[in-house]
Amino acid sequence: MAVHSDSASSGKKSSNGPNELLTFNAENMQNNMKIIYYSRTFLSIIGGVVAGILGFTGLKGFVFYLLLMGLTSLGLVAKAGFSTHTYFDSWNRVLLDGFLGGLMSFVLFWTFAYDIVHIF
Amino acid sequence: MHVGIRAMAEDLVLDTAIRDWVLIPLSVVMVLIGVLRYFVSMLLCSSQTPDAKIVKEGQVILRARNLRTGANFVPSKSFRLRKIYFCNEENGLLFVPKGQVQNPQAQMFSDPNMAMDMMKKNLSMIIPQTLTFAWVNFFFSGFVAAKIPFPLTQRFRSMLQNGIDLSTVDVSYVSSRSWYFLNLFGLRGLFSLILGEENAVDDTQRMMQMGGFGFDPSKGLSAEKDNIDITQHDWALPYCEQRAEAVLRKVIS
Numbered sequence: 001m002a003v004h005s006d007s008a009s010s011g012k013k014s015s016n017g018p019n020e021l022l023t024f025n026a027e028n029m030q031n032n033m034k035i036i037y038y039s040r041t042f043l044s045i046i047g048g049v050v051a052g053i054l055g056f057t058g059l060k061g062f063v064f065y066l067l068l069m070g071l072t073s074l075g076l077v078a079k080a081g082f083s084t085h086t087y088f089d090s091w092n093r094v095l096l097d098g099f100l101g102g103l104m105s106f107v108l109f110w111t112f113a114y115d116i117v118h119i120f
Numbered sequence: 121m122h123v124g125i126r127a128m129a130e131d132l133v134l135d136t137a138i139r140d141w142v143l144i145p146l147s148v149v150m151v152l153i154g155v156l157r158y159f160v161s162m163l164l165c166s167s168q169t170p171d172a173k174i175v176k177e178g179q180v181i182l183r184a185r186n187l188r189t190g191a192n193f194v195p196s197k198s199f200r201l202r203k204i205y206f207c208n209e210e211n212g213l214l215f216v217p218k219g220q221v222q223n224p225q226a227q228m229f230s231d232p233n234m235a236m237d238m239m240k241k242n243l244s245m246i247i248p249q250t251l252t253f254a255w256v257n258f259f260f261s262g263f264v265a266a267k268i269p270f271p272l273t274q275r276f277r278s279m280l281q282n283g284i285d286l287s288t289v290d291v292s293y294v295s296s297r298s299w300y301f302l303n304l305f306g307l308r309g310l311f312s313l314i315l316g317e318e319n320a321v322d323d324t325q326r327m328m329q330m331g332g333f334g335f336d337p338s339k340g341l342s343a344e345k346d347n348i349d350i351t352q353h354d355w356a357l358p359y360c361e362q363r364a365e366a367v368l369r370k371v372i373s
Contacts, residue, residue, distance in 0.1 A: 041309040051269075058270045101309060107268075108306025114269045115143065119134055 032087055036076060037101070043072050044102030045109050052113020065106050134264060142265050142296055146256065150303045153248045154311050161244055177341065184344040192356035199353045207345050253300065260296035267292050268302075 047068040051061050080087045184206055191199055261282075272280070272291050280294040357363075 038313065041313055044309065045313075056269065061269055104305040105307075105309035108302050111266060111268050111302060112143070112147070115266045116139060119267050 029088070039076065040069070040072055040102045041105060043068055044106040048106040048109030049113045051106075051110045052115075053117050055114065055118055056110075057114075061110055065103065068106075069102070134267075138263070138265060142260055143299065146260070146296065146299060147303055147307075150252065150300075150307055151310070153252060154307060155315070157244060157248055158311075158315050161241070164240055164244070181341065181344050184348055188344075188347055188351050191351050192354050196353050196355060203348055203351075206348055249304075256296055256300045263295070264289070264293045265296035265299050266294055268294055268298075 044065070047065065051064050056064055187199075187202055187206070194202075264281075267290075270292075274291060277291050280291065280298040281289070282295055282297060
């Protein structure tokens, strides 16, 4: 996937040793956020098409979406080398950001693919 | 376009022509309109020579904000020095005498350029939406367009099936109007991928931006002044020499 390969989570924030003081480089943070957003959106679209083709209906589709988002989070954490605190300021960002935004795209492409394959 | 009903199951079999001539064209049209809107907004954005005073104020605010974020990294005396420079009662940069606080909104509306810009943005947003909606309603009403894969309650029936007058049809079968709305919300993500970097600001976000108009210049200065006033200085690098020594040792060895 093009989005993953050319987007290394960039830019660490520096952490000062004994005082545990974290400083943020705002620009890099923004870049990382953007990358999360892109990954999520791209995967929701692909996931929507897959769910439609496979014929998921109702609850199964939403469970699939949740699984997909979980996979995305896992992938992002793995890419960040399992030390998310150097790249993001809180766990919530990695796990939950862009969740709802992807949902609408997922539903749209899910409906589309499902209709094209199964109803028509 | 016919809707054939199989005897036993509740599934409707819909005509392929619906798929070819309704779903796909509608989506394609919406994507194209979004792209068109993006290009038109690029062409129409008039270069506006900014007012020198406003730019100066903006930069002062930025400087004050930087001071606030970096306050813990400068020695205490320097911080106090800078604080006084900004917040001094007589000639501090951020101090605005009461009489001179300008009302930005009045200024904004009286400035013709800005008003034109706002109007253009509003129009470029509303017109394609309205036109497309009218087109959908005119051409594509009165039949079942799609089936959404998850079940909904009966309450949504009036919203989703407004052209279809049979009340026994499952709520999952929706009219093309709801397909239009689904596209409207769902294509946001696609636009942000295609048009790159949040350029595809959709209507809901734009409307929220329009709603909250707090323009920086007016309250900005006094807000920043208050913020700096309450910032405590907490020296963050007390052992910096020791830490530098440790790092250097690690590097050398």
